[in-house]
Amino acid sequence: MSPAQESVRLKQLSDYEFDVDFGAAMPALRTDEPAPLGQGRGPSPVQLLAAAVGNCLSASLLFALRKFKQAPEPLGCAVQAEIGRNPENRLRVLGLKATLTLGVPAASLEHLARVLGSFEAYCTVTQSVSAAIPVTVEVFDSLGRRLK
Numbered sequence: 001m002s003p004a005q006e007s008v009r010l011k012q013l014s015d016y017e018f019d020v021d022f023g024a025a026m027p028a029l030r031t032d033e034p035a036p037l038g039q040g041r042g043p044s045p046v047q048l049l050a051a052a053v054g055n056c057l058s059a060s061l062l063f064a065l066r067k068f069k070q071a072p073e074p075l076g077c078a079v080q081a082e083i084g085r086n087p088e089n090r091l092r093v094l095g096l097k098a099t100l101t102l103g104v105p106a107a108s109l110e111h112l113a114r115v116l117g118s119f120e121a122y123c124t125v126t127q128s129v130s131a132a133i134p135v136t137v138e139v140f141d142s143l144g145r146r147l148k
Contacts, residue, residue, distance in 0.1 A: 017041055046093060049129070050079040056125035057098050057137060064119040068111040074103040095134045098126075106141040116148045 009021040016038035019028040030042035054077040065072045082095040106112055116139060126135055139148040
């Protein structure tokens, strides 16, 4: 079985502003660098990276809970990217911290400990990114109780 592939196309509009084309089935996404390079007319590459990690983790957690016929909705996720300089003094993403929030109290979900122990391993994007960038993950329930 050959590996699956995903592709996107980018088209420069002006300076650091691009339209990202995901294919005919989806609208384009405008991206831009923040000032002073760009005008901030769309998400930056760092924001897109953070969104990809957060989306993948959220989907993985939801999928794992639904396998046990659990309803954790609505899920929320916030991702913070730490940006700093590497030894060559170049800006890099030094770490990502994802905070997921279940939409219900933990006590209302069955098999939660099992899910929390495994859902990250199935997140394609996060597992790939974490090979180069440290990613920490926290999970809270709707009452603010930290579960992971």
